[in-house]
Amino acid sequence: MRILNPIARILRNAPLCLLAIVLIANVGFVYAAEGGAPAPFAAGEKLVFRVEWNPPWYLFFLPSMEAGDAELQLSQELEYKGEKALKIIFKARSSGALVSLIGLKVDDNFEYITNAETFCTFTATRRVREGKHKRDIKVVYLPESDRLHIHDVDLAVVPNKVRKDTYKDNVPKCVRDLFSALYWIRYQDFQVGTLRRSVVGNDDKVKEVESVVEKKEVVVTPVGKFETWRVNTIAVLGGLFKDGGQFRFWLTADERKLPVQFEAKVQLGKVTGKLKMAELPPSSAERPSAGNKSSHESHEKNP
Numbered sequence: 001m002r003i004l005n006p007i008a009r010i011l012r013n014a015p016l017c018l019l020a021i022v023l024i025a026n027v028g029f030v031y032a033a034e035g036g037a038p039a040p041f042a043a044g045e046k047l048v049f050r051v052e053w054n055p056p057w058y059l060f061f062l063p064s065m066e067a068g069d070a071e072l073q074l075s076q077e078l079e080y081k082g083e084k085a086l087k088i089i090f091k092a093r094s095s096g097a098l099v100s101l102i103g104l105k106v107d108d109n110f111e112y113i114t115n116a117e118t119f120c121t122f123t124a125t126r127r128v129r130e131g132k133h134k135r136d137i138k139v140v141y142l143p144e145s146d147r148l149h150i151h152d153v154d155l156a157v158v159p160n161k162v163r164k165d166t167y168k169d170n171v172p173k174c175v176r177d178l179f180s181a182l183y184w185i186r187y188q189d190f191q192v193g194t195l196r197r198s199v200v201g202n203d204d205k206v207k208e209v210e211s212v213v214e215k216k217e218v219v220v221t222p223v224g225k226f227e228t229w230r231v232n233t234i235a236v237l238g239g240l241f242k243d244g245g246q247f248r249f250w251l252t253a254d255e256r257k258l259p260v261q262f263e264a265k266v267q268l269g270k271v272t273g274k275l276k277m278a279e280l281p282p283s284s285a286e287r288p289s290a291g292n293k294s295s296h297e298s299h300e301k302n303p
Contacts, residue, residue, distance in 0.1 A: 039187070040186045040187065040255055040256045040257045040258075041074060041183065041186060041256065042074070042281045042282070043074050043075065043076050043077050043086065043281065044074065044279070044281035045073070045074045045278075045279070045280055045281060046071070046072075046073045046074075046277075046278070046279040047071070047072045047073075047258075047259065047275060047277070047278050048069055048070070048071045048072075048275070048276055048277040048278075049069065049070045049071075049072075049262070049273035049274060049275055049276060050066070050069060050222060050273065050274055050276045051066075051067045051068050051069060051070050051092075051271065051272070051273045052064055052065065052066055052067055052271070052272050052273070052274075053065050053067045053098050053269060053270075053271055054269050054270040054271075054272060055268070055269045056268060056269045056270075059268075059269070065096060065097040065098040065101070066095065066096025066097055066098060067094060067095075067096060067098045067099070067271065068092065068093050068094040068095045068096060068098075068099070068106060069092075069093050069095065069276075070090070070091070070092050070093075070273055071089075071090065071091040071092075071093075072088070072089075072090050072179060072259075073088070073089045073090075074086060074087075074088060074183065075087040075088065075089045077116060078113070080113050080115075080122045080123075081122075083115060083116075084115070084116040084117065085113050085114060085115060085116055085122060086113070086114050086115075086116050086183075087111065087112070087113055088111070088112040088113075088114060088177075088179050088180060088183070089109070089110070089111055089112075090108075090109075090110040090111075090112075090179055091108065091109050091110075092106055092107075092108040093106065093107055094106035094107070103131075104130065104131045105129075105130075105131060106129070106130045106131075107129040107130075108126070108127065108128055108129060108130065109126075109127040109129075110124070110125065110126045110127070110179075111124075111125045112124050112125070112177045112179060112180060114176070114177070114180040114183075118174060118184075119176055119180040119181070119183055119184035120141070120143070120173075120174035120175065120176060120180070121141055121175055121176055121177045121180050121201065122140070122141060123138065123139065123140050123141070124137075124138070124139040124177045124201070124203075125137070125138045125139075126138075126203075132156055133156060134154070134155040134156040135152060135153065135154055135155060135156075135163075136152075136153045136155060137150065137151070137152045137153075137203060138150070138151045139151075139201070139203060139204065141171065141175055141201075142167075142171075143171075143173040143174070146169065146170060146171055146172075146173065147167050147168060147169050147171055148167070148168050148171045148175070148201070148204060148206075149166070149167050149168075150164050150165075150166060150168070150203060150204045151164065151165050152164035152165075152203070164204070166204075168204050168206075171206060172199045172206065174199060175199050175200070175201040175206055176198055176199065176200055176201070177200070177201055177202070178200060178202060181198050181200050181209065182249075182259065184198065185198070185211060185231070185251075185257075186251065186256075186257040186259075190213050190229045190251075190253075190257070191213065192213055192214070192215055192216070193212070193213060194212065194213040195210065195211070195212045195213075196210070196211050196212075197209065197210050197211075198211070209233055209234070210233065210234045211231050211232065211233045211234075212231070212232055212234075213229050213230070213231055214230045214231065214232050214248075215229075215230050216228070216229060216230070216253055217229075217230045217250065219250050219260060219261050219274075221260050221261060221274040221275045221276070222274060222275070222276040223260075223275055223276060223277065223278060226250075226252050226253075226258075226260050227252070227253045228250040228251055228252055228253055228260060228261070229250070229251050229252075229253050229257070230248060230249075230250055231248065231249055231250070231251065232247070232248050233247045233248070233249075247262070247263070247264050247265075248262065248263045248264075249261065249262040249263070250262070256280075258275075258278070258280075259275070260274070260275040261273065261274050261275065
């Protein structure tokens with residue numbers, strides 16, 4: 001079938017869709033927001049999303065299909081070059097009917113070290129394992145010289161091939177990776193129409209991303225029903241990703257601003273993710289009305 005290659009591209013790009021958006025029971029350091037208010041999250045927060053692909057209308061003969069799981073974890077606090085930092089871990093695993101259809105296995109692991117106060121990224125490491133596509137990519141941001149360094153190795157060939165080992169100049173001093181940007185936006189005050197911009201990096205691409213709060217909306221996920229803020233994102237002056245697309249994510253309308261759903265329009269249909277499990281460490285932020293049993297218990301429910 002001719003549709004298989006486009007679908008395979010969608011699944012390979014699904015991890016990056018989590019910007020539209022877009023894993024613990026140990027007590028973590030609670031980071032202070034501006035004005036001394038408690039942060040809406042702490043080290044140890046773990047979120048798992050069920051990812052689904054929805055075909056476009058002209059592929060009406062295909063149903064919506066499970067694509068896999070995406071796991072996001074604010075792993076730990078540490079120091080990086082004498083500054084307080086956070087480690088963010090993201091994992092994407094393929095499963096379900098879509099994998100059976102296209103025969104493509106995804107097992108990606110991303111790791112980011114970011115400033116604990118500004119959420120400007122220090123380093124970004126991506127271990128990409130998508131079928132025969134295998135790459136290790138590391139980006140180090142060098143704000144003191146307005147540069148970044150990228151080292152990109154193709155492990156699918158023998159001998160392994162270095163695709164990039166270069167510096168990029170004229171890089172803004174504060175660049176946030178996809179997930180640091182998500183944590184950063186959870187600090188912000190929301191109301192309908194609120195517009196914010198952040199410089200976001202993916203590998204050696206750097207773009208200004210604009211986010212706008214569109215409306216309040218109730219969404220239903222495997223862990224419950226939530227009143228949320230719906231946020232839309234646009235990459236200013238060209239798309240951040242090769243395939244372009246529009247990204248929306250839903251944050252709970254409380255102090256925690258927990259991401260519970262995301263949606264990404266891509267070249268062939270739409271990718272959606274709904275929260276299926278959350279492990280939330282203790283913090284002084286208000287707990288969402290659903291999605292956790294207590295400060296030390298995970299909540300998981302299969303429909």
